[in-house]
Amino acid sequence: MYRLKATVLTFILLGHTVYSDSTRSLAREPRMLKSRNSTYFGEINISNFPECAYTNCITSDQLSPSRLGCVEPELTTDCLCSKAPTPLSCSPEGPSDQDNCWASLEDWFAGECNGSVALIDSSTMPECIQDCVFNFLKNEGCATQTRNCFCILPRNPIVQAATSCYAANCTKKKASSFSPAEWHDNICNLGETPAYDQSGYDSYVTMVHRVRLSMAILVGLISIVLTVIGIGLLWDDDEDDNAGGVACIVIAIALVLLIIVPVYTAL
Numbered sequence: 274m275y276r277l278k279a280t281v282l283t284f285i286l287l288g289h290t291v292y293s294d295s296t297r298s299l300a301r302e303p304r305m306l307k308s309r310n311s312t313y314f315g316e317i318n319i320s321n322f323p324e325c326a327y328t329n330c331i332t333s334d335q336l337s338p339s340r341l342g343c344v345e346p347e348l349t350t351d352c353l354c355s356k357a358p359t360p361l362s363c364s365p366e367g368p369s370d371q372d373n374c375w376a377s378l379e380d381w382f383a384g385e386c387n388g389s390v391a392l393i394d395s396s397t398m399p400e401c402i403q404d405c406v407f408n409f410l411k412n413e414g415c416a417t418q419t420r421n422c423f424c425i426l427p428r429n430p431i432v433q434a435a436t437s438c439y440a441a442n443c444t445k446k447k448a449s450s451f452s453p454a455e456w457h458d459n460i461c462n463l464g465e466t467p468a469y470d471q472s473g474y475d476s477y478v479t480m481v482h483r484v485r486l487s488m489a490i491l492v493g494l495i496s497i498v499l500t501v502i503g504i505g506l507l508w509d510d511d512e513d514d515n516a517g518g519v520a521c522i523v524i525a526i527a528l529v530l531l532i533i534v535p536v537y538t539a540l
């Protein structure tokens with residue numbers, strides 16, 4: 274008898290616990306739904322959100338402010354459009370993929386942010402790599418040079434591309450203050466990168482131009498004079514002068530090879 278009562282009591286208690294849990298979770302639902310009805314996610318109008326990314330981005334909560342690295346309780350335009358380095362990382366397809374979901378998502382993003390989307394600022398890199406880097410990004414599917422697209426591409430190929438752009442088009446032996454890896458990580462982890470100080474590079478390039486020009490003129494003139502003297506001596510009938518003539522011409526050629534060539538290849 275006692276046992277039966279106890280069992281019934283236990284059932285009632287358990288039932289009550291389960292019941293109050295379910296009422297509590299029912300009570301929580303409407304509050305969640307309020308800020309994410311089918312039109313809005315926080316401040317953001319998602320009625321035109323691309324279907325292909327809806328599950329990945331909206332249903333899965335990947336666009337919540339905390340996932341994007343913002344502190345506001347609800348998603349704001351400022352967070353989505355300006356602060357978050359990779360707001361579209363929830364995309365099921367990357368920029369390099371053939372599928373156009375990425376493109377739809379970026380179009381939606383650009384429209385929703387109305388032109389206030391963070392771009393890769395060309396002033397963050399040396400002038401001599403800008404065209405090359407932007408061409409690389411374009412080939413990878415980032416036609417609009419948004420930070421969002423940039424940061425979603427795999428890191429190493431970008432760093433390698435910037436490094437080889439530098440090697441291909443920038444003056445060689447400048448002890449560079451530009452670090453492609455640091456540049457990439459500042460943009461994608463901190464959201465901003467200080468402008469590259471072009472002045473040091475520019476004055477180096479100017480110095481190289483001056484050295485090249487002045488050495489070419491100086492050594493060129495000396496070599497021409499030596500060659501003329503050498504030819505004069507060779508033309509002379511005096512056999513003894515032939516050795517001197519050859520020596521003059523050899524010295525002229527040596528000067529060009531030993532001074533002009535290094536000045537052009539090593540700097």
Ligand SMILES: *[C@@H]1O[C@H](CO)[C@@H](O)[C@H](O)[C@H]1NC(C)=O
Nearest residue numbers: 307308309310311312313315
């Ligand atoms: C959805 O939420 C927004 C703002 O949070 C509100 O203005 C709008 O009326 C809501 N729409 C519906 C259908 O509840």
Ligand SMILES: *[C@@H]1O[C@H](CO)[C@@H](O)[C@H](O)[C@H]1NC(C)=O
Nearest residue numbers: 312317318319320321322384
């Ligand atoms: C949300 O965006 C859609 C499509 O751009 C638009 O038709 C609708 O009016 C917007 N809703 C609000 C409340 O602005």
Ligand SMILES: *[C@@H]1O[C@H](CO)[C@@H](O)[C@H](O)[C@H]1NC(C)=O
Nearest residue numbers: 350383384385386387388389
């Ligand atoms: C978009 O921005 C432009 C100017 O930057 C402004 O004139 C326009 O009203 C904005 N449109 C929307 C829908 O916010």
Ligand SMILES: *[C@@H]1O[C@H](CO)[C@@H](O)[C@H](O)[C@H]1NC(C)=O
Nearest residue numbers: 400401402403404405406442
């Ligand atoms: C190479 O550098 C020059 C001068 O800075 C620049 O005008 C040019 O666009 C660069 N080329 C590439 C491919 O980056």
